[in-house]
Amino acid sequence: MMTKYLEISHMPTIWCSGCGNGIVMNTMLRAFEEEALTPDNTVIVSGIGCSSRMPGYLTFPSVHTAHGRAIPFATGLKMARPDLNIVIVSGDGDAAAIGGNHLIHACRRNLDLTLIIINNETYGMTNGQFSPLTPIGSFSSTSEYGSIDRPFDVMKLCAAAGATYAARSSVYHTEQLKRFISEGTRNHGFSVIECLSICPTHYGKDNGFSDPVEMMNFLRDNCTWMGKDGKRKKYCMDLGVFCGESAPEYSDEYAKMRDRVRLL
Numbered sequence: 001m002m003t004k005y006l007e008i009s010h011m012p013t014i015w016c017s018g019c020g021n022g023i024v025m026n027t028m029l030r031a032f033e034e035e036a037l038t039p040d041n042t043v044i045v046s047g048i049g050c051s052s053r054m055p056g057y058l059t060f061p062s063v064h065t066a067h068g069r070a071i072p073f074a075t076g077l078k079m080a081r082p083d084l085n086i087v088i089v090s091g092d093g094d095a096a097a098i099g100g101n102h103l104i105h106a107c108r109r110n111l112d113l114t115l116i117i118i119n120n121e122t123y124g125m126t127n128g129q130f131s132p133l134t135p136i137g138s139f140s141s142t143s144e145y146g147s148i149d150r151p152f153d154v155m156k157l158c159a160a161a162g163a164t165y166a167a168r169s170s171v172y173h174t175e176q177l178k179r180f181i182s183e184g185t186r187n188h189g190f191s192v193i194e195c196l197s198i199c200p201t202h203y204g205k206d207n208g209f210s211d212p213v214e215m216m217n218f219l220r221d222n223c224t225w226m227g228k229d230g231k232r233k234k235y236c237m238d239l240g241v242f243c244g245e246s247a248p249e250y251s252d253e254y255a256k257m258r259d260r261v262r263l264l
């Protein structure tokens with residue numbers, strides 16, 4: 001059904017076998033279908049990284065921007081065309097490291113953008129360096145003895161910075177992921193959906209996973225739903241909605257200010 005949105009001439013994708021990016025793309029398109037987001041009313045913006053190649057495989061108008069700068073490009077687009085739905089696809093390094101400062105200020109402003117962070121727990125495209133969302137103790141090309149860096153819980157970061165919707169799911173939990181993307185696109189404000197999609201090629205290989213199926217089983221067995229048992233089995237693997245609030249939306253406030261100034 002979703003093939004109508006695929007740029008077939010650009011297939012196959014560059015993604016490795018077993019990568020979760022295709023699962024996220026399919027789930028996102030199913031959420032778009034539910035919310036009536038089409039190429040006529042929606043633009044997809046991405047930064048740099050494996051997941052940021054996604055818009056190139058879709059028939060939606062898109063902007064493939066610079067590393068970490070998807071949010072600023074999307075901000076300009078939304079301010080110029082507030083009638084459009086703007087969805088940003090980003091990776092953990094792109095969104096939380098290079099683009100980290102843009103991320104917290106986008107949360108604070110509450111402009112109506114939907115950001116999907118595909119958290120593969122590494123810099124996949126550049127050979128597996130650890131990122132700010134890589135779990136502590138993980139092995140990578142830049143942490144050969146195990147990372148001693150404490151990762152962000154990007155959901156808590158975004159909620160604290162003022163995002164009006166933040167929710168985490170995984171590529172194993174696709175129905176919930178679809179629901180969160182749908183809710184994010186419906187939220188009139190800044191929404192962040194994190195999807196755990198651990199990179200098998202780099203993170204998996206460096207951290208003892210034998211194949212992508214084992215990694216899927218790991219997500220199945222280690223993620224917990226917030227509120228079910230109230231416990232976190234593993235840091236940043238608690239799934240659910242972290243915040244869902246209403247606050248003034250930035251482009252609305254800008255339009256009101258513009259009208260006030262015109263009356264002076």
Ligand code: SF4
Nearest residue numbers: 015016019050124199
């Ligand atoms: Fe996916 Fe990792 Fe391959 Fe990138 S390097 S396409 S994240 S499996």
